[in-house]
Amino acid sequence: MTDEKPAIEELTHAQAAAELPALVAGIEAANTAYHTLDAPEISDADYDALKNRLRAIEARFPDLARPDSPTQKVGGAVAEGFGKITHAVPMLSLENGFTDDDIRDFDGRVRNYLGLGPEAPLTYTAEPKIDGLSLALLYEKGVLIQAATRGDGEVGENVTENARTIKDIPQRLENAPDVLEVRGEVYMSHADFEALNARQEAAGEKTFANPRNAAAGSLRQLDARITAARSLHFFAYAWGAHSEPVAETQSAAMERFRALGFTVNPLTVLCDGPEAMLAHYRAIEAQRATLGYDIDGVVYKVNDLALQRRLGYRSTTPRWAIAHKFPAQTAWTRLEKIEIQVGRTGALSPVARLTPVTVGGVVVSNATLHNEDYIAGRNSFGEEIRGGKDIREGDWVQVYRAGDVIPKVADVDLSRRPEGAARYVFPEICPECGSPAIREEGDAVRRCTGGLICPAQAIEKLRHFVSRGAFDIEGLGAKQIEAFYRDGWIREPADIFALEERYGSGLRQLKNRDGWGEKSAQNLFDAIRERRRIPLDRLIFALGIRHCGEAAAKDVAQHYGRWEAMAEALDRARPAALAQRAADAAEEAERATAQAEGRRARITEARNAAIAALDVPDDATTAWADLVATDGIGPVLALSLSDAFANPEERLAIDRLVAQLTILPPPAKAASGAIAGKTLVFTGTLEKMTRAEAKARAEALGAKVAGSVSAKTDLVIAGPGAGSKAAKAAELGIEVIDEDAWLALAQGT
DNA sequence: CAGCCTCGAGTTCC
């Protein structure tokens, strides 16, 4: 079909421009026909010819190449290939359990939360945990309109076209609700995996380490035709958005999925308690090798959906489910060397360099050794781990991947320990800068004291500054930061914003060195300029102050509202912060003798004396108390913040940075709903829900739940048998309601 | 004051 077309070399620009649209349309039509109708309209050879011609034209006239051209979707380097999809209902992960007792504890927690006794009937489903990748399929009026990967749980990738090629995924559902999002696992069978690898090898292509990687790689193909050729499968096991209730129990929901045309795992059963769950676990474990696909455990879920709803969710996992994982695969290898890495906070982290070995289908050559004690064979309480065996260079060690991800050392074979292998001596000098590395009392890690003098710390801090939750500057990743640091172009965050002015012309001329050119330099400067406007919480997080992560930064930003208010308050509170530290030191010094004499009061006396000696102004005490009383901020974080702002060098660097920025205040908390922002106290017996449940419900509605009634309390919910708290509420003139009124409030909003 | 929950920090491999 390309016969009459002029050869590429003879094509004029105008001719090429005229031919392109039809070419692109032809390829796209073929794509659609291939995987939506399962009936290719043209032969593979013709398809390839079309694509080759398009590629050739684009190569000769690059200005004609469109960013959405089909040639951009072949085997390309990824990422931008897929659109992002925000999950209407987040795709959470599951809590993991490993031992029988973990599962019994889970059952206990569920019962406790629901207010059920140990003998009350409670049914769970138990199903194999498929080792694949989760996928969310959105159906509207019974038609599949979107498929998204899990991603980080909030935002996934749009792989709709690829999902359409999977036979187990129905394109249409009969008698389905208007909106139904079915979730499940995409996986590849052992047989298909072996066959695929054989084909890959024969074609000289790279093979996959395990079925899960093969499934993931296949689903994330930019060319859906490749996905179609990979025979993937799908088990449905959960749901997200839905316009009407799916069912009343988990098992009925699975039955309904089956009726709708999905495949549901046949090894799903109902269990009437933890012992039955454990029995099923062992039964599945026994069949594991003969299933024909990989599983990595068994998932238990509370069957009754009304109970699931009551149990609700913690921050990242549901309370009504747990994954009982099989023991991780292990392998023995030689530990060649122990190396020390220095992190952002100066922490010295030992890493094992291993003779590469395959563990569960993945080649592992490094493993974390955590800290000094872990190498020595002890945990933080001084108890023995690995039977007290220490780890030495040259040892044969058994490694596994914790949570199937992080390689760790499980055991040491002492019989194979080389002659003369010495106990590992942990360095007390930073290997990067030579400063003393100190281990504070009661701390598990040893830290370099070099601060920003230490290049490792400086670089790690800068990396943190540009990381995802912080300034997130596109084009300025870890590698670039390190290069700029070594060049001396970026030594502190403020330098990033001076980069264009100081080195712009130089960078533009760095043709092809480190991949820089005029265009990429311009992109970087644009990205940096975009970030000159930054939300306050991101700025605080980016500063990399110890103990101040993303969540704490949000709390601090919310508390102060404006940067100036924060800086001013921290400056004012400084004397009180110093007093706090002095008091802590005095307490530490006094503790041993006070305990010997059995006089706890002496500790308080010592603290007070230390504070009194410093003569702290009242406004400092007020500012400090205000900070420490903030939700989520305790003395440790508060001191850390105070130290960062009081350190002259650090403060100057912060001020230089802030001078370059426009800081956006945190959004005012949406005070919607009757109890949002209110402080509640529950007292007496609640009959319709447990305390924990009531608390979770209140917090979900934006309220705070306190334990005792004070002037700050807004509302008291009193059940039967309420005593002093209700009386105190009456005394303070605080509104008191009963459980039914509370339920109305909780449900109404 | 002890136990729970959440957050912070560090780490590996694709």
Add this chain to the structure above:
DNA sequence: CTCGAGGCTG
């Protein structure tokens, strides 16, 4: 993903 530690609750 996991461990340790900080902060809050009962």
